[in-house]
Amino acid sequence: AFNGTWKVDRNENYEKFMEEMGINMVKRKLASHDNLKITVEQTGDKFHLKEVSTFRTVDIDFTLGVTFNYSMADGTELTGSWVMEGDTLKGTFTRNDNGKTLITTRKIIGDELVQCYCYEGVEAKRIFKRG
Ligand code: MYR
DSSP states (O other), X not given: OOOEEEEXXXXXXXXXXXXXXXXXXXXXXXXXXXXXXXXXXXXTXXXXXXEEOSSOEEEEEEETTOOEEEXXXXXXXXXXXEEEETTEEEEEEEETTTOOEEEEEEEEETTEEEEEEEETTEEEEEEEEEO
């Protein structure tokens, strides 16, 4: 269901979320218009993602339930894993710099992929359409 290419269409509360994450205003402005595009290839428990944005192009490989490291576009390192809960992908990550937790989910709603982010009680969404 997640397979394919997804282009960000709109954000909800994303700037506030980035502010809580400690991203400065200039970077927040750039990041809210990053044209993020993710291509997902799921084979059983294994995922291969290609992330393309105005900041960078990165390939990400992970297996459900297996801890891995992820560097955010600003260099912040996260450690955590994704699991499937029903039809929802749920990611639990810890920031390596401060030990705080970031929870994220991906879910298909209608013909959109909705990614939620939660950090220190601040929630945001990025909503993607098939590209
Ligand atoms: C992936 O599946 O895309 C790789 C793992 C993603 C971990 C969570 C990503 C959170 C990125 C938050 C960016 C917000 C900038 C403040």
